[in-house]
Amino acid sequence: MLKPPPSFLWTRRIFLTLLTAFTLTPVLVMVSSSLKPLQDVQGPFRWIPSELTFRPYLDIWSTVPLADYFVNSLIVSVSATVLSVLIAIFSAYGVSRYRFRGRKLFTVTVLSTQMFPGILFLLPLFLIFVNIGNATGVALYGSRGGLILTYLTFSLPFSIWMLVGYFDSIPRDLDEAAAVDGCGPLRTLVRIVVPAATPGIVAVSVYAFMTAWGEVLFASVMTNDTTRTLSVGLQGYATQNDVYWNQVMAASLVVSVPVVAGFLLLQRYLVAGLTAGAVK
Amino acid sequence: MTRRRLGLPYLLLLPALALELLIHLVPMVVGMVMSFKQLTQFYIRDWSTAPWSGLDNYRVSVDFSAPIGQSLLNSFWVTCLFTALAVGFSWLLGTAAAVFLQESFRGRGLLRTLFLIPYALPVYAAVITWSFMFQRDTGLVNHLLVDQLYLFDEKPFWLIGDNSFTALVVVAVWKTWPFAFLTLMAGLQNIPRELYEAAAMDGAGVWQQLRKITLPSLRPVNQVLVLVLFLWTFNDFNTPYVLFGKSAPEQADLISIHIYQSSFVTWNFGAGSAMSVLLLLFLLLVTAIYLFFTSRRRDADA
Numbered sequence: 001m002l003k004p005p006p007s008f009l010w011t012r013r014i015f016l017t018l019l020t021a022f023t024l025t026p027v028l029v030m031v032s033s034s035l036k037p038l039q040d041v042q043g044p045f046r047w048i049p050s051e052l053t054f055r056p057y058l059d060i061w062s063t064v065p066l067a068d069y070f071v072n073s074l075i076v077s078v079s080a081t082v083l084s085v086l087i088a089i090f091s092a093y094g095v096s097r098y099r100f101r102g103r104k105l106f107t108v109t110v111l112s113t114q115m116f117p118g119i120l121f122l123l124p125l126f127l128i129f130v131n132i133g134n135a136t137g138v139a140l141y142g143s144r145g146g147l148i149l150t151y152l153t154f155s156l157p158f159s160i161w162m163l164v165g166y167f168d169s170i171p172r173d174l175d176e177a178a179a180v181d182g183c184g185p186l187r188t189l190v191r192i193v194v195p196a197a198t199p200g201i202v203a204v205s206v207y208a209f210m211t212a213w214g215e216v217l218f219a220s221v222m223t224n225d226t227t228r229t230l231s232v233g234l235q236g237y238a239t240q241n242d243v244y245w246n247q248v249m250a251a252s253l254v255v256s257v258p259v260v261a262g263f264l265l266l267q268r269y270l271v272a273g274l275t276a277g278a279v280k
Numbered sequence: 281m282t283r284r285r286l287g288l289p290y291l292l293l294l295p296a297l298a299l300e301l302l303i304h305l306v307p308m309v310v311g312m313v314m315s316f317k318q319l320t321q322f323y324i325r326d327w328s329t330a331p332w333s334g335l336d337n338y339r340v341s342v343d344f345s346a347p348i349g350q351s352l353l354n355s356f357w358v359t360c361l362f363t364a365l366a367v368g369f370s371w372l373l374g375t376a377a378a379v380f381l382q383e384s385f386r387g388r389g390l391l392r393t394l395f396l397i398p399y400a401l402p403v404y405a406a407v408i409t410w411s412f413m414f415q416r417d418t419g420l421v422n423h424l425l426v427d428q429l430y431l432f433d434e435k436p437f438w439l440i441g442d443n444s445f446t447a448l449v450v451v452a453v454w455k456t457w458p459f460a461f462l463t464l465m466a467g468l469q470n471i472p473r474e475l476y477e478a479a480a481m482d483g484a485g486v487w488q489q490l491r492k493i494t495l496p497s498l499r500p501v502n503q504v505l506v507l508v509l510f511l512w513t514f515n516d517f518n519t520p521y522v523l524f525g526k527s528a529p530e531q532a533d534l535i536s537i538h539i540y541q542s543s544f545v546t547w548n549f550g551a552g553s554a555m556s557v558l559l560l561l562f563l564l565l566v567t568a569i570y571l572f573f574t575s576r577r578r579d580a581d582a
Binding site: 090 | 289290292308373400402406422458465466536543556557
C-alpha cells in the first residue's frame with residue numbers, strides 16, 4: 001500500500017483526537033467526581049477535586065442498600081446469560097445443521113421479536129405474570145425468576161442469529177467424522193461444534209450479560225423492594241432536596257467496572273464473532 | 281432412529297420458541313386485544329372483564345385536534361427527528377472511526393478499546409453521568425461553554441426546555457456510535473487486502489480507495505446496521521428515562537416515554553396499548569419499505 005498522503009494523516013489525527021475527547025469526557029467526570037467531597041459537586045463544576053476523598057465509596061453502601069441491588073443484578077444477569085446462551089446454542093445448532101419444515105419461519109419470527117418496542121409487551125407481560133401467579137402460585141411478578149425469563153429472551157434473537165452464522169462456518173466434515181466415530185447429534189454438538197465456536201459463544205455471552213445488566217424499563221416495573229436491581233436502585237441517591245452526585249458517580253463507577261472490564265478483555269472475541277457470524 | 285432424527289430439530293428449537301411465545305408473542309397478542317378495551321384503573325385487577333370499546337382507543341389516539349392526539353403527534357415528530365439525527369451522526373462517527381483505524385499505527389489498539397467504553401458501560405450509569413454534566417449550575421457542560429469559552433452570557437438549562445432535545449441527541453450519539461464502529465470494524469476485516477493492493481498498483485490514492493473499495497464493500501453490513509440502529513433508537517426508552525426522570529420535557533418526549541406515561545401515569549392502559557400497536561405498525565411499515573428498496577438495490581448491483 002502507498003504511504004497515505006498528509007491530508008489523510010492530518011484528518012485522521014484531528015478526528016481521532018476530538019472523538020477521543022468526546023468519548024472519554026463522561027468517564028473522566030465520573031472518576032474525578034467520585035473522589036470529591038460533597039461541597040465540590042454542589043458548587044460550580046471543577047475538574048480536580050478540592051481535596052481527594054474516598055468517602056463517597058464508603059457512603060454509597062449505606063445511603064441505599066447497594067450491596068443488595070448488586071447481588072440481585074448479579075443473580076439475574078448471570079442466570080439470564082447462562083440460560084440464554086444454552087438455549088441459543090441448541091437453536092442455532094438446529095437451524096444450522098438441519099433442513100426442516102418451518103426453519104425459515106422460526107428464524108424470521110425470532111428475529112422479528114427484536115424489533116418490537118418493549119413498551120408494547122411490558123404491560124401485557126406484567127398482567128400475564130400476575131395471572132400466572134394467581135393461577136399456579138408461581139410468583140413471576142416481582143421475582144427474580146420473572147426478570148430472568150424476560151431478559152434471556154431479549155438477548156436470544158441476536159445470539160441465535162450470530163451463532164447460526166458461526167456454526168455455518170464450521171465445516172460439516174468434522175460433524176461427519178464424529179458421526180462415523182459413533183457420536184450422536186448431541187455429542188457432536190458438545191464435542192465438535194461448541195469447542196470450535198468458542199469465540200462466538202464468548203461473544204454472545206458478553207452480549208447477553210450486558211443486555212441484562214443494563215436493562216431499565218422492565219426492571220423499573222417488574223421488581224419490588226427485595227428484588228430491585230442496580231438500574232433502578234441507582235436512582236435512590238436523589239432525595240427530595242438533594243442529589244449526592246459524588247456518591248452517584250462512585251456507585252456508577254462501581255457497577256460499571258465489572259462489565260466494562262469483562263467487555264474490554266473479551267472484545268476481540270466479539271469482533272471475531274461479529275466477523276464470522278452477523279456480518280456476512 | 282429416523283423418527284428421532286425427524287423430531288430432533290424441533291426439540292432443539294423448542295425452548296427458544298416457547299420462551300419467545302411466552303415473553304413476546306403472547307403478550308403482544310394480549311396487548312392488541314387490550315387496545316380494543318376500555319381498560320382504566322378500575323379493571324386492572326381482572327382486565328378480561330373490562331368492557332369492549334371497539335376502535336375508541338385508536339380514535340382518541342389519532343384525533344389530532346384533541347390534546348391526547350396532539351401530544352402523540354408531537355411525540356411522533358420529535359422521535360422521527362431524534363432518530364434521524366442520532367442514527368445519522370452515530371453512523372457517520374462509526375464509519376469514520378472504523379476507516380481511520382483500518383490501517384495499523386501506534387496507539388491504534390488503545391483507541392479501539394477506548395472507543396468501545398460507551399458501549400460497554402451500563403446505560404443507566406452512563407446516562408446518569410451525562411445528566412450530572414448537563415446540570416445548570418454544577419455541570420461540566422455549562423462550565424465549559426459559559427465559564428471557559430464564553431459562548432453564552434447566561435447559563436442555559438439543558439434538561440428542560442428547547443435544549444433538552446439537543447442534550448438527548450448528544451447522549452444518544454455518544455452511546456450509540458461505538459456499536460456502529462464495532463460492526464463496521466468487523467465488516468472491514470472481510471474486505472480482501474488484494475483489492476487495495478491492486479488499486480494501489482493502478483495508482484489510486486487513499487481517498488479514492490475509500491470511495492471505490494471500502495464504502496461499496498461495506499454496503500451489505502450497512503444495510504443491516506442502519507436498520508438495527510433505526511429500530512433501537514426509535515424505541516429508545518432508557519436514555520430519556522434516566523436523563524430526564526419520569527417526566528420528559530415536551531421537546532424531548534420520545535414515543536416510548538410518551539406511551540409509558542400514557543399508560544402508567546394516567547392508568548389508561550387501553551389507550552397506551554392502542555398507541556403501542558400503532559407504533560408497531562409504523563415500524564413494520566418502515567422496515568418493509570426499507571428492506572424492499574435496499575434489497576432491490578443489492579440485487580441490481582449483483
